[in-house]
Amino acid sequence: MNPLRHSLRVFAAETLKQHRRLFGQPLVVFSMLVWPVLQLATTYYTLRPVATASRAAENWPLAADPDRLLAFLATGTLAYAFFFSLVQSAWHLSFERTTGTLELLFLSPAGRLTLMIANGAGALLQNAWLLTCFTVAALTGFGTLSVSAWWMYGIVLLALLIPAVAWGAFLNSLLVFSRDSAFLYTILDEPLWFVSGVRLPHFALPAAVQVVGAVFPLTGSLLAVRGALLEHRTASELAPTLLGLGALSALLLVAAALILRVGEARARRTGALSLV
Amino acid sequence: MPIAWATAWRTWQMTRRAYPWTYAVGTVLPAALTIALAHLGFHVIGGGAVGDDFAAGSGTTAYLAYIVVGTTAFHFAVRLILWSAKALITEQRQGTLGALLIAPAGRLPYLLGFTGFAVLSSVLEFLTLGLVVAALGITVPVSSVPGALLGALALIAAVFALSVGLGGLMIAAGEAHISQNTVFIMLGLVGGFTFPRDYLPEPVRWFAELLPTTSAMDVLHGSFTGGQSLPELLPRLAVCAALTCAHLFLGLTCLPRAEARAVERTY
Numbered sequence: 161m162n163p164l165r166h167s168l169r170v171f172a173a174e175t176l177k178q179h180r181r182l183f184g185q186p187l188v189v190f191s192m193l194v195w196p197v198l199q200l201a202t203t204y205y206t207l208r209p210v211a212t213a214s215r216a217a218e219n220w221p222l223a224a225d226p227d228r229l230l231a232f233l234a235t236g237t238l239a240y241a242f243f244f245s246l247v248q249s250a251w252h253l254s255f256e257r258t259t260g261t262l263e264l265l266f267l268s269p270a271g272r273l274t275l276m277i278a279n280g281a282g283a284l285l286q287n288a289w290l291l292t293c294f295t296v297a298a299l300t301g302f303g304t305l306s307v308s309a310w311w312m313y314g315i316v317l318l319a320l321l322i323p324a325v326a327w328g329a330f331l332n333s334l335l336v337f338s339r340d341s342a343f344l345y346t347i348l349d350e351p352l353w354f355v356s357g358v359r360l361p362h363f364a365l366p367a368a369v370q371v372v373g374a375v376f377p378l379t380g381s382l383l384a385v386r387g388a389l390l391e392h393r394t395a396s397e398l399a400p401t402l403l404g405l406g407a408l409s410a411l412l413l414v415a416a417a418l419i420l421r422v423g424e425a426r427a428r429r430t431g432a433l434s435l436v
Numbered sequence: 437m438p439i440a441w442a443t444a445w446r447t448w449q450m451t452r453r454a455y456p457w458t459y460a461v462g463t464v465l466p467a468a469l470t471i472a473l474a475h476l477g478f479h480v481i482g483g484g485a486v487g488d489d490f491a492a493g494s495g496t497t498a499y500l501a502y503i504v505v506g507t508t509a510f511h512f513a514v515r516l517i518l519w520s521a522k523a524l525i526t527e528q529r530q531g532t533l534g535a536l537l538i539a540p541a542g543r544l545p546y547l548l549g550f551t552g553f554a555v556l557s558s559v560l561e562f563l564t565l566g567l568v569v570a571a572l573g574i575t576v577p578v579s580s581v582p583g584a585l586l587g588a589l590a591l592i593a594a595v596f597a598l599s600v601g602l603g604g605l606m607i608a609a610g611e612a613h614i615s616q617n618t619v620f621i622m623l624g625l626v627g628g629f630t631f632p633r634d635y636l637p638e639p640v641r642w643f644a645e646l647l648p649t650t651s652a653m654d655v656l657h658g659s660f661t662g663g664q665s666l667p668e669l670l671p672r673l674a675v676c677a678a679l680t681c682a683h684l685f686l687g688l689t690c691l692p693r694a695e696a697r698a699v700e701r702t703y
Binding site for chain 1: 465466469470472473474476477478480481482483485486487488489490499503613614617618621622624625630631635636
């Protein structure tokens with residue numbers, strides 16, 4: 161069998177596994193639809209006093225209209241849910257450590273990086289479709305979208321999907337080789353929305369936070385998604401952001417491959433599933 | 437009382453040995469980030485001012501102080517629920533619920549012991565939040581010290597009353613993750629913690645009135661940024677006390693049934 165076909169079969173199998181594990185679970189409905197929507201409402205009401213201040217319109221023209229503030233926060237919630245669903249999936253992957261099936265994965269001839277990518281992609285599709293439908297319907301219903309061309313929707317989807325999957329592969333590889341996964345879960349949940357500008361425009365963050373945020377692909381994804389959906393940007397205007405996102409995604413995949421190789425080599429030598 | 441004390445002491449020993457940092461980071465960090473978010477929004481976007489509807493709903497223009505009080509109270513409430521409501525399901529998961537049920541110890545002092553521990557340990561952790569607030573240069577005015585103390589007590593009692601029923605629900609359903617997070621997010625949205633409740637639609641406001649935490653938050657906001665004196669706060673305190681008693685009664689009535697269901701489901 162040629163290598164590409166082999167990888168595709170591994171990919172399909174792992175995605176099917178995620179589908180069977182996650183589809184229709186009450187936890188997914190709550191964590192990917194009910195909680196984000198309620199959280200969005202809380203954030204909107206908390207920031208509304210600031211956005212309705214008399215000088216807010218000149219500082220941040222986008223927020224002058226409450227509907228557009230809501231649309232801004234909704235795109236943030238959607239992109240954040242994409243990335244957070246991968247943090248959750250990586251956390252679940254660490255259960256393979258405890259149940260003892262991780263060793264079996266490493267004994268199988270399946271490509272490691274393919275497995276990690278498929279695991280993230282499968283979880284993403286299973287988790288985020290409901291919220292995506294909801295957000296698209298809400299944004300269209302509000303009439304706050306300002307898109308330059310119909311194919312920009314395709315770019316938006318790719319700008320969310322590709323960095324998210326790369327991020328998922330990276331997190332999965334990292335968590336497979338770490339013992340205290342709950343700690344990473346805590347670190348990556350709350351600070352992620354803060355540094356990536358999920359609830360505030362990018363320019364409102366201090367320079368130091370912006371630098372930290374640039375490491376996370378969610379930051380670039382949000383710039384691209386909001387630029388295309390809310391600010392009427394064209395593809396050529398967004399090109400630098402999209403190129404940066406592509407480079408960051410490639411870098412994350414390379415890092416994931418490297419972690420997997422180093423970790424597995426070490427596991428062969430010492431029998432311990434850890435990086436250090 | 438010995439039962440409450442023994443429970444609190446056991447929990448303190450266990451937490452100190454097993455999970456010294458996880459819980460602290462998990463609650464202080466979100467609170468600090470929410471305050472930082474409001475700080476940035478207020479200065480960079482609002483230009484140091486807020487909209488008129490905020491002052492109309494909250495009775496103050498001190499947006500940041502309002503957020504500090506609300507966020508601290510919210511995460512404090514979350515902390516208390518995490519300890520008190522999850523006490524029984526933790527016993528169930530660890531396999532000690534049966535032993536607890538046949539022990540000659542009342543459930544009320546047991547749960548009070550958990551809450552007592554949670555209050556003391558959270559107060560220590562939330563002092564670190566004070567450092568964040570000071571670093572951001574936010575000053576919180578206090579208009580009535582006895583009002584603030586009574587408000588804090590009312591909040592603790594209200595959260596405890598909610599936790600008794602919630603704990604019963606958790607062991608009856610055998611599930612904590614979904615119910616606890618749904619309760620937290622609902623509370624944060626309707627409870628009047630970080631924004632005036634006037635923003636919410638009418639039916640939601642009526643629903644919020646059924647929760648004892650809502651009136652406790654009115655007292656707390658009123659005694660810090662609201663500029664109200666103790667006599668002005670008393671009506672809302674009375675509402676809070678009545679609702680707390682009602683919730684506690686309801687919770688204690690349902691708890692034995694929930695326990696019976698939890699045990700019967702296991703065998």
